Amino acid sequence: MRRSRSIKVLVVDDSALVRGLLTRILGSDRELKVVGSAADAYVAREKIKALEPDVLTLDIEMPRMDGLQFLRNLMRLRPMPVVMCSSMTERGAEATLTALALGAIDFVPKPKLDLVSGLEAYADELIGKVKAAACARVEAIASASAASGLVAPPRVARFSASTRLIAIGASTGGTEAIRQVLMRLPIGCPPVVVSQHIPRAFSAQFARRLDQSCALHVREAEDGLLIQPGHVYVAPGDRHLKVVSDGSRHRCEVSSAPPRNHHRPSIDLLFESVARSAGASAIGVILTGMGADGASGLKQMREQGADTIAQDERSSVVWGMPGAAVALGAVQRIVPLEAIAGALGDAGDSPEVQPRVMEGLKCRL
Numbered sequence: 001m002r003r004s005r006s007i008k009v010l011v012v013d014d015s016a017l018v019r020g021l022l023t024r025i026l027g028s029d030r031e032l033k034v035v036g037s038a039a040d041a042y043v044a045r046e047k048i049k050a051l052e053p054d055v056l057t058l059d060i061e062m063p064r065m066d067g068l069q070f071l072r073n074l075m076r077l078r079p080m081p082v083v084m085c086s087s088m089t090e091r092g093a094e095a096t097l098t099a100l101a102l103g104a105i106d107f108v109p110k111p112k113l114d115l116v117s118g119l120e121a122y123a124d125e126l127i128g129k130v131k132a133a134a135c136a137r138v139e140a141i142a143s144a145s146a147a148s149g150l151v152a153p154p155r156v157a158r159f160s161a162s163t164r165l166i167a168i169g170a171s172t173g174g175t176e177a178i179r180q181v182l183m184r185l186p187i188g189c190p191p192v193v194v195s196q197h198i199p200r201a202f203s204a205q206f207a208r209r210l211d212q213s214c215a216l217h218v219r220e221a222e223d224g225l226l227i228q229p230g231h232v233y234v235a236p237g238d239r240h241l242k243v244v245s246d247g248s249r250h251r252c253e254v255s256s257a258p259p260r261n262h263h264r265p266s267i268d269l270l271f272e273s274v275a276r277s278a279g280a281s282a283i284g285v286i287l288t289g290m291g292a293d294g295a296s297g298l299k300q301m302r303e304q305g306a307d308t309i310a311q312d313e314r315s316s317v318v319w320g321m322p323g324a325a326v327a328l329g330a331v332q333r334i335v336p337l338e339a340i341a342g343a344l345g346d347a348g349d350s351p352e353v354q355p356r357v358m359e360g361l362k363c364r365l
Contacts, residue, residue: 032130170288
């Protein structure tokens, strides 16, 4: 989507060196304009009022008020797109996942001040995520967060006896979207395999948080692990997850093969493996996310007779991946996030939607 003006960014970090580095990186892109910076939440609050930025980059650990408390206040009083700057540690992972649950759009690693090699890749990641955040749907996260406390106990979904496997792929906004789906599923549902674009340092904590949120048993996938009903297997960060047949059973295959379309884990690779190993006995789900990863893999699943579902635009933080899958003709049904768990149980009951290219698709990158 082309914008008629630059994206205004406010950089919030207690380190003057980090503020300077982020300002230089973001200012190097002609579509971005850093309108100011702040060393703490109180200064940031005043600058938000005065400068009206489109996107905020926010440090988690700051004096006087930490980034999480500031984010809570911001999302209650003035919701806006926020990209968190996080340390790649277990503590940083927990705080970042909490920030995403509170309404942050995405996160980037805390920049290393001695960063030399890899600076270009870091700059590309930061710029790309800030641009995506500028046109993300903050209200979609707010709606999902509000609904999470109102969810009834998982119902006994009417899963078909032929359904042997559910595969879910997501990216931007996906950590919360996946949680919203899984917490609505019953204990006895078919096994679920998940590919979420996430760093290596975060995936174990992500799996633990999911395990605490739902009736299913959630764990990081391991190579050779037997896939069983009532269990969820999350692709480890920076590792591909595939499903392979073992007679009448399925197992996880985890590898460090090269990235597919710059992604590892790759949703396309997961979906393609499910198409081969499970065919018509599988269900594929593509959730919110930037880009098009998963679209072609979901189409392969559909061609093998699997049921396929895409999250709708209204409930998606970024409708890039679901929109790309719809445009490719890979999607059988387009469903709001809060109804996806029910749609999984009802797979096969609804008529197929006509594949179409959605006009006005925002931020398909």
